[in-house]
Amino acid sequence: MPAMSRLGQQRCRRVATTSSPIHKPSFICISPSRIGTRPFLNRAAMGRDPSINGTSTHLVPIPRFGSAYLKPFQEDLVALLHPQARLIPMASEETNSKKKKEEECIINCLPGDLVERIFLRLSVSTLLRCTEVCKQWHKVIRDPQFITAHLEQAPRCALLFFPQESVHGKPYPSDAIVFDEGWSQSTVAVPVIGPDDFLCGSCNGLLCLYTKASTIKIANLATGECLHLDKPIKNLKGDHFSFYRFGFHPVTKEYKVTHFLGEHHNNSQGTFNVIQVYTLGSDKWKDVRSSEDLSLSCVKNSGVVNTDGAMFWLTEDAEASWKHAVISFDLSEESFARIQLPDSTLGGYRRYWITEINGKVCIATAEVHQHWPRMLSGKLQIWTLCSKLESSWSQMYSLRYTHNYLPGPHFVHWDKIMMQSSLGDLCSHELFGKGCGTKLSxxxxxxxxxxxxxxxxxxxxxxxxxxxxxxxxxxxxxHGSKQQGGWGLKKWEAWERDICGVENVWKKVYKLERNSLAVAQHLATAAKMVLQRVPDEVTRQQIAMEIDQTLQHLPDFSDQHRRPQRRLNWVAWKRDDEKLAARVNRLKDITKAMGKVADGIHSALSDMLNHLQRISKDAAEISNES
Incomplete structure (x- = not known):
């Protein structure tokens, strides 16, 4: 190991001479020469830092405060620095001065760029715990520049949203499922989404939610923070969540909520020429008027997407070949523009969607059933916008009809497309090829x-x-911990009772399973104790073997895991309910197996009594003969 620096030797001597048990931080042994070979710290930074000379080994002390939070991160931190780095528990003297505490903090002993690069590799949930370790870590993680850098590296997820609805007279709350890049789905409910909320848009980890109250809710999906904005017009007749959208402009760094204000709302069919805009941080809504009337039904049925600081949606255009055109709204200049669709002939009764694939505006169209305008019945074509100024498009995919529905507005994630069937199945298909030769696999x-x-x-x-x-x-x-989420409303009391009822049934099933096994094993133990009085070795072993074979037919209940403490989302709750039904059926099998165990033990004891009676009878006959 390289020679220890003078500062490190002084600290070690100071630690060795103290015996105070009050403050006992740990130390991380780091060799800067090895750190320099890692991508976290360039050699230029090493040359600027006189404490890093490539030869000395530094003992980096870890502060005592926040140790409960720090412990899970020590191994991760050391592993990121170098796999050969190791933790060396040491003791140090008690220190009360603020200067010494700052010197002992790891954030001051490591280069700033190295610490930031380590934090950039951590998830949001881990970083939130790191903010409670010390003030220095909190300052780094909450820095706006670090938040922006972490956001740029954040992996994209697919969020599937189920709006609140009533099915066969039973209300079902709003819910969401998040898919990661590996298509693994979340199991817990999203806390910021209330049972009556409707999702209007997602941008940079923020969700825009339409509530039944007089507010629009903006919530951070990961941190749980949320804010409420007053709606531009309270109790507006015919208002709909799809008329609210959420966007972000990458240059101005402004988040904006837009509201498409219609002239009239007859079954959500009508026109509008005013967009009401709210910029986060301002104190009022702003009206932006369009030079033409635009279709409100297209906004509701075809969707709205936010790309490159602008919102895009469809409107009706009787003179166009597709009978539609694209309208863009620049969030910085707050101005409108019209984009013509491809000049090609499309037949049949069609539906159109506007979506975004790989950061580009796309249009999807397919023939649909005339009586069920949301159900696909023909090929699905997807066109991508090549030039906004020239209104040029190119065909990206042409897919043969496979399923009935598309979950808009974003149904293409990574290299796969999501489709739904009328039976309730959501499937993903890998997109193979481009243009007319695209195939699903x-x-x-x-x-x-x-x-x-x-x-x-x-x-x-x-x-x-x-x-x-x-x-x-x-x-x-x-903050998330203070939200009631709307679950206290009377309409959801029955839903909450069902969830509590399921949890109670799980507890009873677990208890019955344990009791059943305990009773069966107790009976078997008692029977074997009785068997010890059987004088015949062969008979004793035979009966004991029969009891063991009977016990082997009992199920193993080592999978009695702890129940989840957080609310499950709808799909996970439904699967949990199916598991519970299977577990109850399994418990019925236990009852049958218990009956077999009792019959087996009873048979074994009967055989033992018959055997003892025969021995007693034989002994009596021998006694009489003698």
């Missing part, structure tokens, strides 16, 4: 969302970020 069933209606399911792109909402102080911040 590797069909994978993701989940079954019944009894939710397939034409109501929505799909969004989302990330998990550290974007803070407390910067917008003109609105009220509500």
């Amino acid at each position: 590797k069909r994978v069933k993701l989940l079954n969302f019944s009894p939710h209606k397939p034409d109501n399911v929505q799909s969004f792109i989302c990330v998990k970020s550290l974007v803070r909402l407390d910067a917008y102080k003109k609105v009220r911040i509500v």
Whole structure:
């Protein structure tokens, strides 16, 4: 090992001479020469730092405060620095001065760029725990530049949203499922989504939610922070969640909520020429008027996407070949523009969707049933916008009809497309090829969302970020731990009782399983104790073997795991309910097996008594003969 620096030797001598048990931080042994070979710290930074000379070994002390939070991260931190780094527990003297505490903090002993690169590799949930370790870590992680850098590296997820609806007279709350890059799905409910909320958009880890109250809720998916904005017009007749959208401009760094204000709302069919815009951090809504009337039904049925600082949606255009055109709204200049669709002939009764694939605006179209306008019946074509100024498009995919529904607005994630069937199955297909030669392969069933209606399911792109909402102080911040979420309403009392009832049944099943095994094993033990009085070795072994074979037919209940403490989402709750039904059936099998055990033990004891009676009879006959 390289020679220890003078500062490190002094600290070690100081530690060795103290005997105070009050403050006992640990130390991390780090060799800067080895750190320099890692990508976290370049050699230029090593040359600027006089404490890093490539030859000395430094003992980096870990502060005592926050040790409960720090312990899970010590091994991760050391592993990121170098796999050969090791923790060396040592003792140090008690220190009360603020200067010494700052010197002992690991954040001051490591180069700043190295610490940031380590934090950039951690998930949002881990970083939130790191903020409670010490003030220095909190300052680094909450820095706006670090939040932006972490957001740029955050992996994209697919968020599947189920809006609140009533099926066969039973209300079902709003819910969401998050898929990661490996298509693994979340099992717990999203805390910031209330049972009556509707999702209007997702941007940089923030969700825009339409509530039944007089507010629009902006919530961070990962941190749980949320704020409430007053709606531009309270109790507006015919208002709909699909008329609210959420966007972000990458240059101005502004988040904006838009509201498409219609002239009239006759079954949500009508026109509008005003968009009401709210910029987060401001104190009022702003009206932006269009030079033409635009279709409100297209906004509701075809969707709205936010790309490169602009919102895009479809409107009706009787003179165009597709009978539609694209309208863009620049979030910075707050201006409108019209984009013509491809000049090609499309036949049949069709439906159109606007979506975003790999950061580009795309249009999807397919023939649909005339009586069921949301159900696909022909090929699905997807066109991508090549030039906004020239209104040029190119055909990206042409897919043969496979399923009935598309979960808009974002139904293409990574290299796969999500489709729904009328039976409630959500499947993913891998896209193979481009243009007219596109084929679907590797069909994978993701989940079954019944009894939710397939034409109501929505799909969004989302990330998990550290974007803070407390910067917008003109609105009220509500942290996740203080939210009631709407579950206290009377309409959800029956739903809550069902969840509590399921948990109680699980507890009873677990208890009955344990008791059944205990009783069976107790009976077997008692029977074997009685068998010890059987004088015949062969008979004793035979009966004991029969009892053991009977016990082997009992199920093994070593899988009695702890129940989840957080609320499950709908799909996970449905699977849990199916597992419970299977477990109850399994418990019935236990009862049958217990009967077999009792019969086996009873048979063994009967054989033993018969054997003893025969021995007694034989002994009596021998006694009489003698």
